Amino acid sequence: MSADYDQEPFVPIRGHDEEAWAGYAAIGGELARAVERLGRPKTVIVVESYPGVRRAEIVAGFRQALSAFSLDVREAEDAALPPSGVQRRIERYLTDDRVFGYLSSFRIDEFYEADKLEDLRASIEASSAQIVLVTGFGASLAVRGDLRLYADLTRWEIQQRLRSGEIGGWRETQREDDPLKRYKRGFFFEWRMADRFKREHLRAADYYLDTNVRDAPVMVTGRALFAGLAQAAGRPFRLVPYFDPGVWGGQWLQRHIGLPGRDHPYAWGFDGVPEENSLYFRYGAVRLELPAINLVLFRSIELLGEPVYARFGAEFPIRFDFLDTIGGQNLSLQVHPDTAYIREQFGMAYTQDESYYILEAEPGAEVYLGLRENISADGMIADLRAAQAGEISFPAEDYVQTFPASAHDHFLIPAGTVHCSASGCMVLEISATPYIFTFKLWDWDRVGLDGRPRPVHLEHGEQVIRWDRTTAWTEAECVNRVEEIERGPGWTEERTGLHKLQFIETRRHWFSETVSHEQNGSVHMLNLVSGEEATVESVDGSFEPFVVRYAETFIVPAAVGGYTIRPSGPSAGRTIGTIKAYVRV
Structure with a gap:
């Protein structure tokens, strides 16, 4: 690893540059245009939110950015069970242990009250404002809305907010002071439930809102988001690393990353x-x-x-x-x-x-x-x-x-x-x-x-x-169960594990020339374990050459099919090494 290790890798998304906006002013401008296109006397905007999103910030940002409209706000979570009711349902899954609970299979609608949802719908219907903004985790249960946004954030950012005490658990009875217990609640209760709900509702969103950075949201259309996901699933990519x-x-x-x-x-x-x-x-x-x-x-x-x-x-x-x-x-x-x-x-x-x-x-x-x-x-x-x-x-x-x-x-x-x-x-x-x-x-x-x-x-x-x-x-x-599998001009493939009791297979390649990799029905995860640089290339031209550097982990989706890796840049002509893991199928 060296200073060349990329701490901010990104996937370039083609064809949707005009469907992305940064900052509340630009986002408000797009939403205002969307409201005007609808041409209704009242527009209901639903902002479905992942647990941990700073909803108060979104409301304040939208109030200012949409100041040309009269605006009412409704908190969907006012229709949720009280914290004591939530706690009674989930406590057997959380246990008294600081770290471990039992993985729950709850759905978000189990924590909302039908009569309160009806009252919320009636309140939205009765509003005379030009825009009614409905926010919260579970907001989509209250009303479908005329415009639908999904406000999201990453798991690592959630952890930072939990550690700092900025946020607590969703609908918790009192703020937990132990960061391990805060994480436990998310892991065993909130996040799997939120991901199930996301999978059901994100496709219906007109817009997707990135809320990771305070007061610096980014928004794309739902179409642009799903186009990006499709493009990422057809090429090698790296995840954004973090260090703890x-x-x-x-x-x-x-020392080595800076x-x-x-x-x-x-x-x-x-x-x-x-x-x-x-x-x-x-x-x-x-x-x-x-x-x-x-x-x-x-x-x-x-x-x-x-x-x-x-x-x-x-x-x-x-x-x-x-x-x-x-x-x-x-x-x-x-x-x-x-x-x-x-x-x-x-x-x-x-x-x-x-x-x-x-x-x-x-x-x-x-x-x-x-x-x-x-x-x-x-x-x-x-x-x-x-x-x-x-x-x-x-x-x-x-x-x-x-x-x-x-x-x-x-x-x-x-x-x-x-x-x-x-x-x-x-x-x-x-x-x-x-x-x-x-x-x-x-x-x-x-x-x-x-x-x-x-x-x-x-x-x-x-x-x-x-x-x-x-x-x-x-x-x-x-210990070092290395078995040579195959060799060719300028390359050797070795099986290094994992154990026969494990479902992951690992293969190491040492190579000074281009080496081919065939898909086996499984996603591949690789790391450049030796050498300064390598280039991953498509055998059919379906993705652009992808450069990786020492100790960088990268993913090759199963849909990619065959691909090649060769030493490049300062490693051209030298012997370098990758380790590859995939599921035995």
Whole structure:
């Protein structure tokens, strides 16, 4: 990774430059023209909103931008259940745990009251204003409207607002002061419900409103939005990366990307998680930011491939992210649940199998992986409990096997395998995507950045540890299982994993000449793990050449078909490497 790493990649959208507006003044001008085109004495504008949108800002911005019209505002959420009623319905899904709940399947209409919706409709009908603005999460339940807007924001921006305390949970009884519990409420209750509602209603929107930046909205027509999604699903693209500090964070990400200094070093880098990352679409001079999950929701088959969609639905099952411990500390000692446990305990359909691909490593770097031979399970659990109680520091090396880690090593981590990266590693983590289902067993006597002890879930972890994953098994099954698949002039393809118990396949290519990639019915996610630059090209001219640089993750939708990658720029004529992940179908 170098200063050339692109922190603001975008997808250029062709043919819709005149259907994008930035700022409330320009947006108000377009809405005023739309109202005039309708030619009605009263226009009802519905602004359906994702939870976390700054609705008060939108109302204030529209009041000023549409000041030539008399305007009434109706808050749709006045017709929702009171917070106490919402809480009664969802509390069994949220539990008392700081991190984990049970994935709910609610729909937004379950939280609105029919008589209050009728009263709201009557109030809208009775208004004598030229424009009635109806806002809120669930506003579309109240009235169809004459003009329909969808106000959206990205998951990362929601997290920033939750962390700062600017927003709380939707219809919560009182503001939760624990950021982990705020995130939990969104994950297990709000966001899946909001995505279901989005999938039903966004196609009907006349306009799409990007509300990520305070007082700087961007709007495109619904037609331009869906044209952009169609174009993105037919070409390689990158997600907008973001980086987050952590107690164990290192120095590599900040040094090699040129990130601004922080009080706490960067631990994570996310540039391959469509459910969390965003996309930039550029319409001429206007840049729109939207959640990448929108592409997954509305272009599922083209993006994922029909076999992957049939298996997972509208979910992106592969995740690439960075873990930086170079100059930092060990990650927490941890384990992931198997599929049966995660389904029964949390309502998830699949689990977080993963692997560590080592981009770079300091001398002496290690990975903790699997258990030592002939240890006592009862003894290990007893020591973990004593450590959790603050009675001892857990003697990890007595129980957990360590392996030396060097650049381009690949460690496979099937669910149930105890593991963590030690200090000195720059890890490209390749995993399935259930996000948060990591059971910490031991956290090296640390507290979080908020000064609170980081959650340890020994009560879950001890239920899923595979005690047969000892040194001999781990060494044979999980450490650098490299198998040459094929070679040609100037290139070699290797299979590096993942384990046969996991649904993700990874292939590494070393190449100094152009190498061909064939689609297999699955979306491909890749990273340039060696070399400064490569160019991805279409075999049929369906997309323009796409340049990637060291450590950049990129996605090739299943609809693309075949493509080639060649060294380019400063890497032309040199041997470089990519790692590719896809779903075994």
